[in-house]
Amino acid sequence: MIGYILGYTVIVNIVSFVTMYIDKKRAKEGKWRVKEKLLFTLAFLLGEFGIILGMKFFKHKRRKRTFTYTIITILVLHISVILAILIKKS
Known part of the structure; x- marks a missing residue:
């Protein structure tokens, strides 16, 4: 069970990080942007570390x-x- 949760968390954080990259790239190019609602949803689905790393990186x-x-x-x-x-549990 823990393995599934960790695997899920890794995948969601990778997706979150890549989504931040896409949004930054689109912002530089003046194109359609990723909605903040999607970024908040990814964070709520345990992807906040990917978002934070994307903000920093x-x-x-x-x-x-x-x-x-x-x-x-x-x-x-x-x-x-x-x-x-x-x-x-304890």
Whole structure:
């Protein structure tokens, strides 16, 4: 079970990272952009590390405070849920 969860998380984070790259590339080219709603959805589906790495690596969406705070809030929510599950098991 843990293996499936880890595999899923790796895949979602890779997709999130690549999506950040695509959005940055399209922004530079003045083309249609990836909707923030999709990026938030990917983060909510456990892809927040890919989003954060994309922000750092591609220097993308770092000045948008609302975006940054939303991603951090999702990360804190996920950490809280994981801690609650671990505490309940012990």
